[in-house]
Structure formats: structure tokens, C-alpha cells
Amino acid sequence: MTDTTSRTSLSRREFLKAAGIVGVTATMSTPTLRLLKPQTQRTEAQGEEKWVPTICMMCPAACQLLVRVRDGKIEKIEGNPKGPINLGKICARGQSALFRTYNPDRLKKPLIRNDPGQRGSFTGFTEASWDQALDAVASHLKKLISEGRIKEVAMIGGWPLCLYLEPLMKAFAETIGTPNAIGIPGGACFFPKAFGWSSAIGVGTHAQILTDYENIKYLVVIRRNFFGSISVVHGTRAGQKIGNYKLVVVDPRFSETAAKADLWLPIRPGTDLAFLLALINVVISEGLYDADFLRKFTNAPMLVAEDGTPLTAGTDAAGKIKYLVWDLAQNKAVKHEEAILPALEGEFTVGDKKAKPVFQILKEKVADYTPEWAEKITGIPAATIRQVGIEFGKTRPAAVDTGWHDPKYKNSVMTWRAAAILNALVGGLIKDGIIITGVGSTATPTPDVSEESVMRIWGTKQGVAMASKGFTFQGFLDAIEKGDPYKISTVFLFTTNLAMTGPDSTRWRNAFKKLEKVIAVDIYPNDTVLYADIVLPEHSFLERDDPLYGMAYAPVLGFHTRVAAVQPLYDTRHVIDIVVGIVKRLGEDYYNKFWVNFAKALGAADPQAMGAKLKDAYEKEGVKGIRKVQASARNLDVAKLESEGLIVVKDAVTLRKEMIQKTLNGQLLTPSGRIEIFSFALNNIKAKKGYQPYWDPIVAWAEPEVYGKADGKTTFYVVYGRVPTMTHTSTADEPFLSVLTPEFKRMAWINRSVAESLGIKKGDKIKLISVETGASVEAVAFPTDLVREDTIWVSSDFGHKSEALHFTKFGVPYHTLTGVKADPVAGGIMSQEVVVRVEKA
């Protein structure tokens, strides 16, 4: 048993001692607050001060930071004023990030446990040397390789890996020979939203598209709370210009963003699509669309035959689909780029076919989606919808915000597709409104995963149209529990916490108990790490130098990195060192193969040559060597990169001009290279699976699964959201953050009149019971007028059970309520397709 396991509580002094800050703060009456005081509070005589650049890793927003270090200790964290991502601003989580290093709960040495019966608790571990731990991992892998069972290994990463080092894990998996690696369960995070956008503009993750908050004049926000949730990046930009644009927030709950809005529309959960369709109806029927934009930038003029087939003319050298439009100037069908005045409306005869432009079909499709129709579905008055539609259509630039996280409903893909189409109608894409950022501008299409992967086989079996992209990590459950489609016996967990955040988290916990071996790489002994047999502790992000990363979230093209602010406090390693340590133990062949695979995963044109360089540089200088090779390959000034933490290669104006030109040239990542009002990707799905509104090639109303199932009296929709001080399970165990509004984190917002009718008062313990599965969670009632009568809102704090975490005594373990599901297009987990009954606990 480790010393950590035996501790049940932590005195203030113990905490400060473990944090290495006794003496600096112990005489202060409020030591934690004292630490946050600005640097002007410091005296001159306290040693040399330095500021080290890095990237925040408290959430995926990747804010650029400067870390003040004195005498080898971190004193303060600020936003990097040169950073184009967060413009020098950071949030409370970023401010408290020094405890990512000084938190006494951290994993401090490798741990090994031999009795799988003790999984789920922090008992039975013995501390090990790195050699012992890595030898144990390598020997297990060698056994699986020699027995022909290496496919039984699954690797699952959380967001830290996804955002930064997914190529590392992919290279590791490829090297040992398993097809089962998923950098982040995208089906639980972004993929349905991203695919909705991408069906129109070719990209759509939150790292690839950004609302142009600096210039926007009218902004509609759905399914998102950028002033109270994850992203300082977007919140800062939007906040600085508040008052310059009209803000309409569509949310069943009065969120922080709704509090700053000009108009709050408390919509029935899951029906945002109907609202957007009605706005499209208004913009078109009132003639408020930007016909010039539609003609030049989109495939709205593309001719589609009566049977729904687009009229195409082969592909160009880059593989982009060429299609026909009706040129009103030449009075004939020609390729889009040859047209002088493409028709948007009408019906034309081409050869023996009758065909209409896509815009004409869109207009006919949305004719029935009137504000009155949408009022019945959304609960928003028709007059309000019409007013928003008219304002949206008349104001330039106007946009529906990019969104962030949305795997929530069966109709999530179609919802974001409708948002993209609405934006396109008013010219609010690429040129204005929603812009493609640096990372997006250099993106390449996501490759398919191996046909042998469990994720793909399971997704296909569930009928998920995009199963080939491999985001359906839910499939690991059947593979672990039933060996379907084949057995997964070994799981590598890279900073992920599926025991709390996986859909039907109880099932994940039970599944982990059935495995032959569980290996976890993490910083904290979170609930999932408790299921591991071998625990490999990582450096905190403030202790590590990192490779070079492309900047996401900023409207520029640039690169940034992490520079170690302090030496590692404990016997931890960089995740790259951990992976290299394992492959090296598998033998020379594996080691060499790993470097080539790593180079390939990083996008090298010549993986052999780049792999050799990376290997050589790593052997000489470790991770810093990798960074140097990457920087040199891009002709970046390494000294500048290491001193400033970032280099901007193209500014916002240049990048925007390039993206506009790319779109006009037909070079977007969509199949046709233009903004697709008619999606070729969705049309392919239709061709394979028949028609369903969830993959209508243009746009259509598609119901969420919970539609009409909550009456607001005895049954309720559940929606969740973040709170600014805690957005991921990894931010739960932070001493500063845990004392900020803890009660907020276990609350269930319930409408005041509903609470009264159920006899529930503020502070009562209540039970939310899933109507579908019978699973239940406890929360503390917060009756309020600021949530719809048919809706319960909970913070997605997830709840924590790990006895090895000492600052996480709150949270609603929401994912206990959700079953294992997959939306039919992207395989998203449909995390809000839940209806509950409410009882006093």
C-alpha cells in the first residue's frame, strides 16, 4: 500500500508541505488566496525570477501561458500576452494550474498490483522502479505477441492525448500491431457536431473552426455556454466585443451566456434543429439570403435530377467532384467554374433529365418548416422565431456559433448541418461569421481506421454510417464483456477516466474488472486508474518540454510548444519517454519501426527519413530533440520558439484571404471542394442505407429520441453543462477549484413551480431515476425559475469516488444514467437522450 492510500484526510499544513510551499504561505491566514496575489506583492530579495512559456493543459482550450518561477518553484501563472489563442487571458482553472504540479494527490512513482481482485480501489499497489514497471508492461505485450493475441490490446486516450499526442499512441499501436487505438472517444465529445459542420465545409472540430467574434454583428448560440464553460478562448473573444453584436442564446437553462444575451430562448431540449429550420424558412421566404455568396462559394446552384441524383461531370486532378449548374447567361448547363450567372432557382432540362438547383430544392423543403410549425416542437413562440429570422437575415455578418461539445442527441449531426446551411445563406461562412482557423486550413481528411478494429466493427453492426472513422469506442464494452467481435483482454488508458465519464459508467467499471491486464498512464489516481494493475505516472504539464504543435483555436497559422517550468517533483516521466521505454524493451525491430510510425503519424512526407531523424534527436536530447527536428522541418527559429513558446507563421488577414481563395477555387475538404448545401458525403450514406432524415443530403427535421417523452410533471429531460471552475474530471481534484462554489457542482436545477408541486425544497437531496434503465443518481435540489418546467439541469461534474483523491467531494455522476447508444450517422453517445423521474432521496 502506498502512503497515499492510507490517508483519509489532509490537513492544511500537510497539504502545503506536500506542495512545497510551506514557508512561503504558512503564516498567511488564507494561504491559497495568498498564492494568487499578483507579483507586485513579492519582495525583491527572493531569488531570481523567470517566466517560462507553455500551453495550459487544464482543459482542451490550449491557452498559451507564461509561468513565473523563482528558486525552482512555480509562483504564478498568467496568459501569454503574445498568444493569439487566448489573447493573454486565462480562467480560474488556468490560474490554479500550479497545483497540477504541487497537488499532493499526484501519482509519484510507478505502481504495480498483482491481485486483479483489488481493482476499483487504491489498495494492493506496491511502488516500483521504472525498470520494473516498464519490464512488466513489455513482458505482458511480448506474451500477447508470441501467442498471436496482440489484437486484444486496446488503447484509449482522453482529451490530453487527443489534442496533443494522438500520433504517439497511434504509432505505438501500429508498432505493436493492434488496430484498436482511439486517441479520444470522439463519439463522446465532438464528432457528431464536427461531422455536421464538415458535411458543409469539410472541417468542423472546435480546433478547426472559430466564430469571428471580433466582427460579428448578430450571433445565435445553441447547445453551448462559452461564458461559463470550457473555453476562455472563445469566451474572451466573444466577451471583449459584447455589445457590438446582438446575442441570442438558445438554451433550456439560463446559463452564464444567456445572462449576457439580448435574447434568451428557453428551448425544449433536443429541438434546436427545428428552430434552425424555421430560421432558414424565414431567411429564404423573406428573400434575405446572400445570392451572390451562394452562387460563388457554395454548390447551391448545382443541378439535381428529379430522382435526387446530382448532375456531375467527373472529378478534377485533385479528385474534387465537378458538377453542373444552369448558367443563365449562356442558357445551358455547364461546370460551376465555367458559369457566368449560375441559376439558384427554377427547373431546367439537361439532356433527357429534368433538374433543379440545390437552392430551389432547399426552398421547397423548408417551406413547411414555418415558425408556427417550429413553435409546436420547440416551445419558442412563432413571432419570436420570425423576429430572429428576419434580424439574422438582415444583419451582416451574422452567424450561428460553432458550438463545442455535442454528442447529445440522435439529431446532433443534422442540427449542426442546419447551422452551417443557415450561415451559408447569409454569407456567414469562411468569408465572414464562421472562419476556418490555422489548424483547419492545413487539415487533411481523417483517414479510415482498420477494418479489423473493434470500434469500426461494432459501429458498423450498430448501423452507424460513419463507423469507418472509428469513433465508436462504445464497442470496447462488448469486446471486453463478451468477446464480441473478439476479445479485448488488455487496455492501455492514457489520461482518460471512463469509469466516471463513459456512457453507462457502471458498465465500464465492471468491464475493467474482467480484463487480463489494465495499464494506466496518468497524473492522478482517478476512478479509472484505480482499475489498473500497472500505473505509469506522468510529469505534470508544467514539468515537461513538449514536441511542436499546430495552434488550434486562433485565426492564424502558427505553432507552439511547452517548455518545462520546473524539474519534475517526483519519479514521473513524459508520456513519450514511457512509450519509447516500452517499445525499446520489445526489441530493436519494434524500436526502429516505432520511430517510422511516429513520423508517419506526425504527417511526415518521408517517414523513413524523418523517423531516423526523430530517433537520433530523441536519443541525444529527449523530447526537446523531437521538437527541434519538427521545428527545423518547418524552418522555424527554435530559439525563438523555446523563449516565446510560439511562432505565428501567417496572420489572420493572410489566412482569411487564402481560405476565401481556396473556397473559390474549389479546394475545401468537401468532396466538391466548395461549401456543400447538398452534401455528397450524406448522399453517399443515403445511397447505401436508403433515406432517413438523419442523413438528408440537404437538410430535414429529424427527431431526437426523447422527443415528446417528458411531461414536465413526473418526467423530465436532463441536460448537463460545465461550471467554470470544473470542466473535466481532471480539474476536479484541485485544491483551489474545489473550494469554489462546491454546492453548485452537485446541484440539479429544477423549475420552482415543479419543485413545489413535488414537495421539493432548496437543498433537498433528490434522486434522478432514468425512465429507460432505472439507474439513478443523487443531487441537491436547486429550485429556480431559470430552467424550463420539463427540464432538469445538472453540472457535468461527473462525481468522484476515488478514495485517493482528496479535493473532490462533490459532483453528480450523470453518466450512470445514460445507456450505451450510438447516433446513426456519427456514432455519438447521445448523452442527453435521457428522461428521468424525480424523487426525494
Ligand code: SF4
Ligand atoms: S480555458 Fe482555462 S483551463 Fe482551459 S486552457 Fe485556457 S486557461 Fe487553461
